[in-house]
Amino acid sequence: MRALLSFLISAVLALGVIGVSMSRAAAQETELPRLREAARTAPRDAAVQRSLGMALLRAGRYREARTQLDRAARLSRGSLEALFDVARVSFAERDHRASESACRAMARVEKAAPLTRVCDARSDLVWARSARAFEELDEALRADPNLYEGLYALGEAHRLRAATSDAEAAYQRAISARPTEAGPHLGLGRLYAVNNRRDEAIRALRRALELDGTDPETQFELGRVLGDAEGRELLGRAVAGRPAWPEAQTALGDALATASQSEAAEAAYRAAIAARADHEPAHAGLGRVLAARGDMAGAEASLRRALEIVTNDQAAMLALADVLARTDRVEEAYESYRQAYSFDPRNAEPLLRATRLALTQQRDVLASGFLDSILRTQPEHADALALYGDVMVARRDRTQARSYYERAIRGGTTERARVEAALRGL
Numbered sequence: 573m574r575a576l577l578s579f580l581i582s583a584v585l586a587l588g589v590i591g592v593s594m595s596r597a598a599a600q601e602t603e604l605p606r607l608r609e610a611a612r613t614a615p616r617d618a619a620v621q622r623s624l625g626m627a628l629l630r631a632g633r634y635r636e637a638r639t640q641l642d643r644a645a646r647l648s649r650g651s652l653e654a655l656f657d658v659a660r661v662s663f664a665e666r667d668h669r670a671s672e673s674a675c676r677a678m679a680r681v682e683k684a685a686p687l688t689r690v691c692d693a694r695s696d697l698v699w700a701r702s703a704r705a706f707e708e709l710d711e712a713l714r715a716d717p718n719l720y721e722g723l724y725a726l727g728e729a730h731r732l733r734a735a736t737s738d739a740e741a742a743y744q745r746a747i748s749a750r751p752t753e754a755g756p757h758l759g760l761g762r763l764y765a766v767n768n769r770r771d772e773a774i775r776a777l778r779r780a781l782e783l784d785g786t787d788p789e790t791q792f793e794l795g796r797v798l799g800d801a802e803g804r805e806l807l808g809r810a811v812a813g814r815p816a817w818p819e820a821q822t823a824l825g826d827a828l829a830t831a832s833q834s835e836a837a838e839a840a841y842r843a844a845i846a847a848r849a850d851h852e853p854a855h856a857g858l859g860r861v862l863a864a865r866g867d868m869a870g871a872e873a874s875l876r877r878a879l880e881i882v883t884n885d886q887a888a889m890l891a892l893a894d895v896l897a898r899t900d901r902v903e904e905a906y907e908s909y910r911q912a913y914s915f916d917p918r919n920a921e922p923l924l925r926a927t928r929l930a931l932t933q934q935r936d937v938l939a940s941g942f943l944d945s946i947l948r949t950q951p952e953h954a955d956a957l958a959l960y961g962d963v964m965v966a967r968r969d970r971t972q973a974r975s976y977y978e979r980a981i982r983g984g985t986t987e988r989a990r991v992e993a994a995l996r997g998l
Contacts, residue, residue, distance in 0.1 A: 618647035632814040652687045671695040686712040690722045705729050720750040731763045754784035788813040792820045818844040818851040825857045837861045852881040856888040886915040920946045927959045936966045954983030958991045970998045
């Protein structure tokens, strides 16, 4: 795992895209030796043992975290709170069987305790059994209406059911119960992000970061929402704090690729794949960035691997079609463009690219066939109409070309300047 962290940091810092803040985030990893030493020198201190366990959990070192938090729970002599900490590891891993086992350990201490019911509810949520979770949470909060863990879990349950107003209300109650906890603000940020309420998401996530500035999950969520230089910095901090996190590594790779930082993007994608070999988005992202750098063989291999894992990934198939076109395998490229379009006919981009390729080959009949497929279901697709104008120019039909170009402009084509120039040339 340290090798993963070293690999990513060295590649990113070499390009200067993360800088000092990345180094600050890497300090999260260097905290572990200090906490290990503290735990070694105070083996009977439950609080010290718990601190190390929670730091390991935050860093995504789940096996070590479970062992450490088990130790803290034994020292705490049956504390429900300490046993709940053990269950947190299984919730983070989304391991339903392990979470059930952890909750049974709490039930052996006090089956009807509100916190035990919260544990059972969180275990149900791992398998998206929200109905059962709500039953347990109702009982828990009836017994203790201000139980923070119950209110936070209630917000999570409503968020997973896309019940926005109910989730907001539960998170706000959790905030009132424990104002210094970042979790409910993180939950609100995720809720607003999914509902395209970007400004509210940013406010909630910034508040979560104020309360807990080194939490990788908050850094990850805010980084994705921002999508700018600050966002890239936050994503870099998230993967520094939790190196073996493929989703965050891939999000960082995507952000760096968008910023034309291809070497750092490649490092992030490879770190994601090293963490989880079958993480399809990382293979797809790596293929795209390798293609942008001119490594067609490497790009093709990565994209084909992505499509082995998820056979109907339109973006990966589209990128593969582009690679095939650039390596003069045009018939294979056409077939791949058709396949990509079939995965989601609402997105016409695969057939638009196929049309452009056909026009460069002076195959206007093939080009018009692609465009007819788009216009059959989207008759006013402005970019398709613009390309039909090009087809008509190739056929020397200026009247029809003018008609298509004018319709494309009225429809808001993304190629307005080019189309207007083509019109002037008729």
